[in-house]
Amino acid sequence: MQVGKPILYSYFRSSCSWRVRIALALKNIDYETVAINLTKDGGQQFSEEFQALNPMKQVPALKIDGITIGQSLAIIEYLEETRPTPRLLPRDPKKRAQVRMVSDLIASGIQPLQNLSVLKQVGQENQLTWAQQAITSGFNALEQILQSTAGRYCVGDEVSMADLCLAPQVANADRFKVDLTPYPTISHINKSLLALEAFHVSHPCRQPDTPPELRA
Amino acid sequence: MQVGKPILYSYFRSSCSWRVRIALALKNIDYETVAINLTKDGGQQFSEEFQALNPMKQVPALKIDGITIGQSLAIIEYLEETRPTPRLLPRDPKKRAQVRMVSDLIASGIQPLQNLSVLKQVGQENQLTWAQQAITSGFNALEQILQSTAGRYCVGDEVSMADLCLAPQVANADRFKVDLTPYPTISHINKSLLALEAFHVSHPCRQPDTPPELRA
Numbered sequence: 197m198q199v200g201k202p203i204l205y206s207y208f209r210s211s212c213s214w215r216v217r218i219a220l221a222l223k224n225i226d227y228e229t230v231a232i233n234l235t236k237d238g239g240q241q242f243s244e245e246f247q248a249l250n251p252m253k254q255v256p257a258l259k260i261d262g263i264t265i266g267q268s269l270a271i272i273e274y275l276e277e278t279r280p281t282p283r284l285l286p287r288d289p290k291k292r293a294q295v296r297m298v299s300d301l302i303a304s305g306i307q308p309l310q311n312l313s314v315l316k317q318v319g320q321e322n323q324l325t326w327a328q329q330a331i332t333s334g335f336n337a338l339e340q341i342l343q344s345t346a347g348r349y350c351v352g353d354e355v356s357m358a359d360l361c362l363a364p365q366v367a368n369a370d371r372f373k374v375d376l377t378p379y380p381t382i383s384h385i386n387k388s389l390l391a392l393e394a395f396h397v398s399h400p401c402r403q404p405d406t407p408p409e410l411r412a
Numbered sequence: 413m414q415v416g417k418p419i420l421y422s423y424f425r426s427s428c429s430w431r432v433r434i435a436l437a438l439k440n441i442d443y444e445t446v447a448i449n450l451t452k453d454g455g456q457q458f459s460e461e462f463q464a465l466n467p468m469k470q471v472p473a474l475k476i477d478g479i480t481i482g483q484s485l486a487i488i489e490y491l492e493e494t495r496p497t498p499r500l501l502p503r504d505p506k507k508r509a510q511v512r513m514v515s516d517l518i519a520s521g522i523q524p525l526q527n528l529s530v531l532k533q534v535g536q537e538n539q540l541t542w543a544q545q546a547i548t549s550g551f552n553a554l555e556q557i558l559q560s561t562a563g564r565y566c567v568g569d570e571v572s573m574a575d576l577c578l579a580p581q582v583a584n585a586d587r588f589k590v591d592l593t594p595y596p597t598i599s600h601i602n603k604s605l606l607a608l609e610a611f612h613v614s615h616p617c618r619q620p621d622t623p624p625e626l627r628a
Contacts, residue, residue: 251553252521263506267520270512277505289493290479296486303516304483305468308524317545329533337467 202227202260205249207234208403208410211307211364212268213256217398218360219272223279227258231405234312269303272357284357294351298341298358302365306334310368327372335369335379342381349385355392363389367400418443418476421465423450424619424626427523427580428484429472433614434576435488439495443474447621450528485519488573500573510567514557514574518581522550526584543588551585551595558597565601571608579605583616 204220204227206213220227232255233240240246241253250257250266257266261278265271276284285292308314309330315323345351350358366386369376376383389395396402401412420436420443422429436443448471449456456462457469466473466482473482477494481487492500501508524530525546531539561567566574582602585592592599605611612618617628 251556252517252550253553254521261506263509265509265513267513267516269520270509270516273512274505274509277508289490290477292493293479293481293486293490296489297481297483300483300486300519301468304485304520304524305470308520309530314525317542326533334468337469340467 202258203230204228205230205232205246205255205257205259206403206405207232207255208400208406210234210255211368212254212303214364214367214398214400215268215360216256216258216271217403218363218394219275219284219357221394221398222282222284222355223275225275225279229404231403233405269299269357269361272360276357282355284355284360286351286354286356291351294345295356295358298338298345298350299361301334301338301341302358302361305337306330306365307368310372324372327368328374331365331369331372331374334365335374335382339379339381342385346381346385348388355389355394359385359389362386363395418474419446420444421446421448421462421471421473421475422619422621423448423471424616424622426450426471427584428470428519430580430583430614430616431484431576432472432474432487433619434579434610435491435500435573437610437614438498438500438571439491441491441495445620447619449621485515485573485577488576492573498571500571500576502567502570502572507567510561511572511574514554514561514566515577517550517554517557518574518577521553522546522581523584526588540588543584544590547581547585547588547590550581551590551598555595555597558601562597562601564604571605571610575601575605578602579611 202225204216206217206229232246241255247253249264252266254266256268256271257264258271265274272284285295310327315327318326342350347353349355350362362382363386366382400406401410418441420432422433422445448462457471463469465480468482470482472484472487473480474487481490488500501511526543531543534542558566563569565571566578578598579602582598616622617626
C-alpha cells in the first residue's frame with residue numbers, strides 16, 4: 197500500500213493532464229508532479245519505466261491510494277467517489293448524464309482525433325487542417341448541446357467534470373487557430389472557468405515543467 | 413415527460429451501439445430500436461431530424477425517462493444509476509476505477525480512431541492500415557492491463573462496463589483483420605463474453621436492421 201502524496205504523471209501541455217490537475221485543485225488534494233515530456237528524448241512516455249506504469253504510454257496517470265489509474269475521466273470519477281467534496285457530478289442522475297455526455301463528447305469525440313500521436317501519423321503538412329476539422333466538428337455539436345444544458349457553466353451553475361474537459365479543449369482549439377466566433381456559449385463558459393482559481397493554478401503555463409518561454 | 417419504452421437509436425454494426433444493447437439486455441430493459449443507417453442515403457445520421465436529437469450525428473442515442481442521452485458510456489452510467497441490477501460497476505471504488513480505465517481506453521483510445529468518419533478522412537487506400545494500427549496499439553496496452561485486472565472477465569469474475577466495450581472492439585478488430593494471436597487474455601475474455609445470452613441477442617448479426625446476408 198502506497199503512502200504519502202498522490203503522484204500525478206503529467207505534461208504541462210497535455211489537455212487530458214490539465215483536466216485532472218483541475219480536479220485535484222478543486223478538491224484541494226495535495227500531490228506531487230512527475231513531468232513526462234511527450235516530445236523530449238523521442239517522448240518520455242515511451243520509456244520502459246513509464247510503460248510499466250501506464251501501458252497506454254499516455255499522460256495523465258495518477259498514483260493514489262496504492263493503485264495507478266490511467267485515463268483522465270476514470271481518474272476524475274475515482275477522485276469523485278473517494279473525495280466527494282466539492283462534487284464534480286450533480287446529484288440528479290439526469291444532470292449527471294448530461295455532464296458525462298459532454299465530457300465523453302470531448303474525451304472520445306474530439307481530443308483523441310487531435311492528439312499528438314494521431315497528428316504524427318497524419319503528417320506535418322496535414323496536421324493543422326486535420327486538427328481544425330476534428331475540433332470544429334465537435335464544437336458544432338457541443339455548442340448546440342450546451343445551449344440547452346448550460347447555466348454559468350456547462351451543465352447548470354455548478355462546475356462539473358464537463359467543465360474540466362471544456363477549458364483544456366478550448367486551449368487546444370486556440371493552439372490550432374480555430375475561430376471561436378461561431379461558439380459563443382463555449383467561449384462564454386470558458387471565460388468564466390478561466391477566472392476560477394483551480395483553473396488558473398492548473399493552467400499549462402504555470403506547471404513545474406512549463407518551459408520558461410511559455411510561462412505566464 | 414416521455415412515457416413508454418425507451419428508444420435506442422442504433423446501427424447494427426456500430427460497436428458503440430452494441431455496448432448499449434448489451435447493457436439493456438443485461439439489465440432486462442425492454443426497448444424499441446430505431447435504426448440509423450450510417451451508410452445509406454449518404455448517412456442517415458446526417459438528417460436534420462437526427463441531428464436535432466444528437467448533434468454529434470452519431471449512434472447510439474437513447475431516449476429514456478424524458479431525456480435523450482448521447483455517448484455510449486454516459487448512457488451506460490445512467491442506466492447503472494437508475495437501474496442498478498445487475499450491477500455493471502463493482503462496489504469497490506478501486507475496482508470501479510479499473511473498469512472505467514479499461515472502458516475509457518477502448519472508448520477514447522481505440523474506437524474513435526477507427527470509426528467510420530475518421531476512416532473516410534484517411535482515404536480508401538489507407539483505411540485498413542490505419543485501423544489496424546489504432547487497434548493493435550490499443551490492444552498492446554489493453555492486454556498488459558488485463559493481465560493484472562482480469563478474472564473470468566475484464567475486471568474480476570463479474571461482467572462489467574469494461575466487458576461491454578471489449579467484445580464490440582474485438583468484433584471491430586476481426587473486421588479489420590487484426591491478428592489476435594498476441595492477445596490471449598483479450599481473446600479468452602471475449603470468448604467467455606460471447607457465450608453469454610446478453611451478448612448473443614445484442615450481437616450485430618441479430619439486429620432488426622441487420623441485412624439478411626449478414627444475419628446469423
